[in-house]
Amino acid sequence: MAGKKNRRMHQVKKELKRNKTAAVALIYLIIILLAAIFAFLSPYPPDKVDVVNVLQGPSADHWFGTDELGRDYLTRALYGGRISLTVGILAMLISTGIGVLIGTLSGYFGGWIDNVLMRLVDIISSIPWMILVTVVSIYLTPGLKAIILVIGLFTWMSTARLVRAETLSIKEREYVLYAKSSGQSLSKVIWKHIIPAVFPTLIVAATVSIANAIMMESALSFLGLGIQQPLSSWGSMLQNAQGNLGTAPYMAILPGLLIVLTVYSFNKIGDLLRAIVEPGMSGNK
Numbered sequence: 141m142a143g144k145k146n147r148r149m150h151q152v153k154k155e156l157k158r159n160k161t162a163a164v165a166l167i168y169l170i171i172i173l174l175a176a177i178f179a180f181l182s183p184y185p186p187d188k189v190d191v192v193n194v195l196q197g198p199s200a201d202h203w204f205g206t207d208e209l210g211r212d213y214l215t216r217a218l219y220g221g222r223i224s225l226t227v228g229i230l231a232m233l234i235s236t237g238i239g240v241l242i243g244t245l246s247g248y249f250g251g252w253i254d255n256v257l258m259r260l261v262d263i264i265s266s267i268p269w270m271i272l273v274t275v276v277s278i279y280l281t282p283g284l285k286a287i288i289l290v291i292g293l294f295t296w297m298s299t300a301r302l303v304r305a306e307t308l309s310i311k312e313r314e315y316v317l318y319a320k321s322s323g324q325s326l327s328k329v330i331w332k333h334i335i336p337a338v339f340p341t342l343i344v345a346a347t348v349s350i351a352n353a354i355m356m357e358s359a360l361s362f363l364g365l366g367i368q369q370p371l372s373s374w375g376s377m378l379q380n381a382q383g384n385l386g387t388a389p390y391m392a393i394l395p396g397l398l399i400v401l402t403v404y405s406f407n408k409i410g411d412l413l414r415a416i417v418e419p420g421m422s423g424n425k
Contacts, residue, residue, distance in 0.1 A: 155412055162412040165405035172402060176221035184212035186219040187370045195388045205390050207380065216372050217394050223373040224354050224402070227288055231353040232346050234292025239299025240342065244334055246300070247307025258304070265297045269356070274365060287366045291353050299345050303338055310337045347410035351403045358399050374399045 156163045179186070184202075190210030198205045204214040246257040264272075272294055280286040310316060316333050324332075354374075360366035361375030368376075374395040381391035 155415055159408075159412055159415070162408045165408035166412075168401060169405045169409065172221060172398070173225065175218055176225055179215065179218035179222060182212065182215040182218065184215045186211065186215050186372070195384060197388070198390060204394050205388065207388075207391060208384060213391065213394060216377060217374070217398060220372040220374050220377055220395065221398065223284065223367055223371060224357060224375070224399075227284070227291065227357040227373070228350040228354040228406075230288045231291040231295065231357075232349040234288070235296040235349055235353075236299055236342060236346055237296075238293070239296035239345075240303050240335070240338070242296065243300040243303025244307050244330060244338075247304040248311055248330065248334065250308075254304075257300075261297045261300055264294065269294065270359065274360070274363070278365075283368055284371065287357055287360060290360075291356050295349065295352060295356070299342070299349065302341060302345055306338045306341055307334055310334055313337075344410055344413045347406050347413060351406035351410070354399065354406075355403055 156166070188211060190206065193202070193206050193210040195208060196202055196206045196210075202212050202214070204212075204217065207213055207216065242257055242261070246254045276290050276294070280290065311334065316329065319329050319333055357366055357373060358375030358378065361373050362379045364379060366375055367373040377395035378392055378399075381388070381395070384391055
């Protein structure tokens with residue numbers, strides 16, 4: 141077990157040395173995560189209104205200026221990072237959990253169960269996500285919990301398809317067939333043999349899910365259906381910046397850059413993990 145873990149770490153280090161862009165993306169994500177966690181160290185409260193310093197440009201006191209209420213914009217962005225990353229991670233956990241459940245049951249049992257579950261996936265996938273999520277959001281009280289639930293409950297379809305495909309292959313392997321023939325319970329076969337074999341692929345899918353969730357939250361908050369004041373996310377900051385683009389363009393630049401760089405970084409980490417996982421998976425088949 142320790143040897144396998146060491147080999148995996150060696151693969152990670154090797155890929156990071158080879159893929160400099162992924163290494164930079166990883167460093168960026170660590171920095172932005174730490175900055176969001178320690179946002180409370182900022183000397184400016186995120187919600188403190190200062191009418192004297194409304195829409196002040198970048199300066200020594202306010203590195204990224206102030207917003208329409210005089211609040212320090214960098215501080216708002218750091219606290220907004222907490223919200224955006226929280227939405228991304230928690231929505232990913234919900235969608236991954238549903239996707240694993242549906243995909244595993246569909247691939248393991250096959251037959252009519254597979255047909256019913258996959259037709260459900262096809263139906264939901266055929267509806268444009270923006271329309272689906274927007275309609276559901278209208279019937280929920282806008283806020284952090286609602287946006288996490290909405291994104292998590294309607295982004296699991298690709299994970300389900302991926303897990304189903306993996307399960308179809310894994311359930312035919314000798315150790316799984318032996319486990320079933322030896323009388324092991326269904327739950328034990330799934331949790332002890334199927335899920336661990338699918339897990340490396342899920343890690344890759346999770347990074348993509350986080351990036352997608354951040355993009356969806358940003359889009360919904362930009363439309364006014366996501367995070368509400370006084371909370372801020374990068375998407376809601378973009379929405380607030382619309383009315384001041386002529387006089388304070390920096391209000392759109394900072395959250396826009398953070399969204400683009402964060403989503404890009406998660407996608408690059410997903411590519412890195414895919415390069416590490418796929419050779420190991422092919423070696424296990």
